[in-house]
Amino acid sequence: MNVASLDQLWVYLSGNPLLSLLATLVVFALAVRLNRMLGGTPLVHPVTLSIAILIGLLLAVDMDYATYFEGAQFIHFLLGPATVALAIPLYDHRERVRRLLGPLLLACLVGIVTAVTTTLGLAMALGARPETLMSLAPRSVTSPIAMGIAEQIGGIPSLAAGLVLLTGSIGCALSSAVFRLLGVRDPAVKGFALGLSAHGFGTAHAFARIGAVAGAFSGLAMGLTGLLTAFLLPLITRLFGFGA
Amino acid sequence: MPLIMGMSVLLACQFAGELVARGLTLPIPGPVIGMVILLAGLMVRGRVPDSLRLTGEGLLRYLTLLFVPAGVGLMAHFELIGRDFWPILAALVVSTALTLAVTAWVLDRLSRRRGGQGE
Numbered sequence: 595m596n597v598a599s600l601d602q603l604w605v606y607l608s609g610n611p612l613l614s615l616l617a618t619l620v621v622f623a624l625a626v627r628l629n630r631m632l633g634g635t636p637l638v639h640p641v642t643l644s645i646a647i648l649i650g651l652l653l654a655v656d657m658d659y660a661t662y663f664e665g666a667q668f669i670h671f672l673l674g675p676a677t678v679a680l681a682i683p684l685y686d687h688r689e690r691v692r693r694l695l696g697p698l699l700l701a702c703l704v705g706i707v708t709a710v711t712t713t714l715g716l717a718m719a720l721g722a723r724p725e726t727l728m729s730l731a732p733r734s735v736t737s738p739i740a741m742g743i744a745e746q747i748g749g750i751p752s753l754a755a756g757l758v759l760l761t762g763s764i765g766c767a768l769s770s771a772v773f774r775l776l777g778v779r780d781p782a783v784k785g786f787a788l789g790l791s792a793h794g795f796g797t798a799h800a801f802a803r804i805g806a807v808a809g810a811f812s813g814l815a816m817g818l819t820g821l822l823t824a825f826l827l828p829l830i831t832r833l834f835g836f837g838a
Numbered sequence: 839m840p841l842i843m844g845m846s847v848l849l850a851c852q853f854a855g856e857l858v859a860r861g862l863t864l865p866i867p868g869p870v871i872g873m874v875i876l877l878a879g880l881m882v883r884g885r886v887p888d889s890l891r892l893t894g895e896g897l898l899r900y901l902t903l904l905f906v907p908a909g910v911g912l913m914a915h916f917e918l919i920g921r922d923f924w925p926i927l928a929a930l931v932v933s934t935a936l937t938l939a940v941t942a943w944v945l946d947r948l949s950r951r952r953g954g955q956g957e
Contacts, residue, residue, distance in 0.1 A: 697948030
C-alpha cells in the first residue's frame with residue numbers, strides 16, 4: 595500500500611480551498627462556544643476571537659493571507675447578498691423608521707462629524723503619519739465604502755479596511771457599557787448608534803444580542819452613514835488642512 | 839425551492855446594484871444600492887415573500903461569521919499598524935466610544951421628544 599508522506603499531503607491540502615473554508619467554519623463555531631462559556635461577554639466578541647485564532651493558525655503553519663482567502667472567499671462572498679437582505683428587517687419596521695426619519699438623519703450627521711473630527715484630532719495630536727490619518731478617517735464606514743473613500747483622500751485602502759474591522763470589534767465591545775452609562779434602553783436607538791459607529795459588525799451584534807428592531811435600525815444607520823460619509827469626508831478633511 | 843428563489847432575488851438585487859454603481863461611477867458599493875432596490879421592491883409588492891424571508895433571515899442570523907475572512911486580512915497590515923500603534927489605538931477606542939455615546943444620546947433625546955417610544 596502506498597502512503598503519501600505528510601509533507602506531500604500538506605502541500606496538497608494547503609493549496610486546496612477546502613482547508614481554509616473548513617478552518618474558518620470550525621474556528622467560528624469554537625469561538626461562539628468559547629464566548630458562551632465566558633458568559634457571552636462582548637469583550638471577546640466571537641468574530642474578534644475567530645480572527646485572532648485564525649491569524650495565529652496561519653502564522654503557525656506559515657500560510658499567507660492570499661492562500662487562505664482562496665477558500666475563505668466563499669464565505670466572504672455572502673456579505674453581498676446579506677447586505678441586500680438588510681432591506682427585509684428595514685421593511686418590517688418601516689412605520690417606525692418613517693416616523694423617526696428627521697431625528698435619524700440628524701443623529702446620523704452629528705455621529706459622522708463626531709467620528710471623523712475626534713479620530714483626526716486625536717491621531718493628529720499624537721503624531722500619526724498623514725497616510726495613516728487618511729486611512730483612519732473613514733473607519734466607521736462599512737469596509738467596501740471606506741476603501742473607496744480612503745483612496746480618494748490619499749489613504750491606504752487595504753489599511754483602511756483593516757482599521758474598519760478593528761473599529762467594528764471595539765464598537766461592539768464598548769457598546770453595552772456606553773448604553774448603560776447613558777441610560778439608553780430603546781433598542782432602535784441602540785441599533786442605530788451601533789450601525790453608525792461600528793457598521794456591519796455593529797449590525798451583526800445588534801441582530802444577535804439586541805433583536806430584530808435594533809438590527810433593522812442598525813442596517814439603516816450603516817447604509818446612511820456610508821452614503822453620507824462618502825460626500826462629507828472630503829469636505830471635513832479639507833477643513834483639517836488636507837488637500838483632498 | 840424556496841432557498842433558491844430567495845437567493846436569486848437577493849443576488850439579482852445585488853447585481854442590479856453593482857450595475858448602477860459601476861454605470862454611474864458612484865463611490866457607493868453595489869450591495870448597498872441593492873438593499874435600496876430590494877426595499878423599493880418590497881414597498882411596491884406590499885409584503886415579504888416567504889422564500890425571501892427564509893433566505894434573508896438565514897443569512898442575517900450568521901452575519902458575524904461573514905466578516906471573519908476579511909478580518910483575518912489584518913495580518914497583512916501588522917507592520918503598518920505597528921508604526922503608528924498608539925495614535926491608532928487611541929483614536930479607535932476613544933473616538934468609537936464618543937461616536938457611540940453622541941449618536942445614542944442625540945437620537946434618544948430627539949425620539950423621546952417625538953414620542954417615538956413605547957411601541
